[in-house]
Amino acid sequence: MKRQGGFSLLVVMALGIVMSCVLLTFFKVVPVYSEYYAIKKTVDELAATSGKSDDELRRAFANRMPIQDIVSVKPADLLILATPGATGVGVRYRREVPLAGNVGLVFSFEHQAGAPVLTANN
Template sequence: MRAERGMSSISVIFVVALFGFMLIGAFRVIPVYSEYAEVKNAVAEIARDPSRAESEVRREFRNRAVVADISSVKDTDLFIVSGGNFLTVRAKYRREVPLVANVKLAFDFDTQAGKGPAAQ
């Protein structure tokens, strides 16, 4: 007599539930990293022109944030260090994403671009 092989119905349910949980997590995480990529690009582009004043940098970031749908970082959240021929722009922020009920995922992001001393 041969033993039956394969997965039991309980193990199939467990695998499907695990896959569903992972899929829900991916749907929550992908937009967070997509927004971070947009923030990183915006900061890098803005920091390329060291002749800009702080108010111009903030205005430019505000404009880019509207176009790129950046909602986690405001222009007032930027750390800007500028001098004679350098400009450093830094965006450091935390994003919390609700997962299930009262469970949240927390992401800490920190990106900096430009030449000159580090922005604190």
């Protein structure tokens, strides 16, 4: 008689738990990075426009927020350097994502485009 081999029920359950944890983390992290790339694209587009004031750039960002589904950054969070020769737009923010109970992830993002506006102090 041949001895049967394979996974036991305990191993299958353990694999299921591990895979569900990995999938939960994946589905919580993907929207955070999706929003970061939307913010990055918007900041790049704002920095490419020249001759606009701080208020005009903030208003343009506020108009794009619902379209790009941006919720982590408000127009007041933008650091803007608008001079006649160059425009610089930067943003630095943190996003907290709860996983389960009191366990969560914290993401810190930073992006600038155009003239340098972000320093270590702001």
